Amino acid sequence: MSTGRGPLRLGTRKSLMATTQSQGVADALTQLTGHAVELVGVTTQGDVSKALLAQIGGTGVFVNALRDKILSGEVDFAVHSLKDLPTSQAPGIALAATPPRDDPRDALCGPGKLADLPRGARVGTGSPRRVAQLRALRPDLEIVPIRGNADTRLRKVADGELDAVVLAHAGLKRIGRLADVGEVFDPDQMLPAPGQGSLALECRSDRADLRELLAAIDDAPTRRAVTAERTVLNVLEGGCSAPVGTYAAEVDEKLHLTATVAAYDGSRQIRLSASGHPDAAEQLGRDLAARLLAQGADQLMGERD
Numbered sequence: 001m002s003t004g005r006g007p008l009r010l011g012t013r014k015s016l017m018a019t020t021q022s023q024g025v026a027d028a029l030t031q032l033t034g035h036a037v038e039l040v041g042v043t044t045q046g047d048v049s050k051a052l053l054a055q056i057g058g059t060g061v062f063v064n065a066l067r068d069k070i071l072s073g074e075v076d077f078a079v080h081s082l083k084d085l086p087t088s089q090a091p092g093i094a095l096a097a098t099p100p101r102d103d104p105r106d107a108l109c110g111p112g113k114l115a116d117l118p119r120g121a122r123v124g125t126g127s128p129r130r131v132a133q134l135r136a137l138r139p140d141l142e143i144v145p146i147r148g149n150a151d152t153r154l155r156k157v158a159d160g161e162l163d164a165v166v167l168a169h170a171g172l173k174r175i176g177r178l179a180d181v182g183e184v185f186d187p188d189q190m191l192p193a194p195g196q197g198s199l200a201l202e203c204r205s206d207r208a209d210l211r212e213l214l215a216a217i218d219d220a221p222t223r224r225a226v227t228a229e230r231t232v233l234n235v236l237e238g239g240c241s242a243p244v245g246t247y248a249a250e251v252d253e254k255l256h257l258t259a260t261v262a263a264y265d266g267s268r269q270i271r272l273s274a275s276g277h278p279d280a281a282e283q284l285g286r287d288l289a290a291r292l293l294a295q296g297a298d299q300l301m302g303e304r305d
């Protein structure tokens with residue numbers, strides 16, 4: 001236990017994006033609660049071996065490594081990008097807070113806007129959700145699957161290997177690369193991943209004192225919006241493997257939610273909206289997911305973001 005004595009230990013990956021978002025949360029928590037917070041760098045298998053990462057798959061390996069450190073008590077809590085968290089909660093782990101959300105939108109990184117790219121331009125993204133929506137907007141583009149951190153992807157544009165890449169605005173801001181942005185996509189053009197731009201603080205679920213302390217940084221409107229978005233994803237995961245985009249926000253005391261399920265080849269897209277009372281975020285998400293399934297979302301096969 002380190003609440004009350006000594007600094008809180010915040011486990012973090014060592015990448016620039018991870019340390020920037022962890023330090024931001026640490027500073028905000030100290031300001032709000034007076035508690036000192038110390039960053040504890042954690043090296044995961046995914047950081048050590050790229051081959052292993054490809055084999056085990058995606059971001060799950062980073063999330064799990066940090067959760068193990070929380071459960072063993074080596075660290076008190078961790079900060080994740082919410083969109084990297086599975087929608088089902090891990091045993092023994094609590095989602096203690098969602099801080100105020102950063103810009104949730106996707107951004108085109110390159111010399112200009114999407115409409116300015118020449119016919120057949122090469123655009124890099126590894127996300128089926130982005131691929132499907134890009135293809136719907138610009139069927140002529142050559143979409144190139146890419147992996148790696150944001151810095152590696154941006155270098156492919158600088159090197160001329162690609163004409164543009166699509167990345168999350170929030171991540172670009174955290175690593176100081178907003179100057180690379182040619183266009184920020186309006187959610188009308190491209191719906192973000194559920195939870196994009198939002199952070200999530202996790203700690204042991206049996207540490208009520210710590211959960212209460214971390215809750216100081218929780219932003220209720222953010223939590224309601226991402227609850228609606230992640231509920232859509234959670235329901236669709238049962239009945240559909242197509243790419244899912246969502247965006248929810250409160251306007252005039254109502255929670256507005258839009259979601260899309262898109263065919264990977266861009267040939268078809270189902271897009272629906274609903275609004276309701278902010279306190280009924282989960283119900284709003286469930287209802288919209290049911291409507292998407294009723295309109296054939298489960299027939300738009302592909303892979304998920």
Ligand SMILES: NCc1[nH]cc(CCC(=O)O)c1CC(=O)O
Pocket residue numbers: 059081082083084150166167168169170171172195196197198199
């Ligand atoms: N899957 C990788 C990932 N996880 C979180 C972010 C950026 C920050 C965010 O979306 O909250 C990114 C990079 C990207 O999608 O461009």
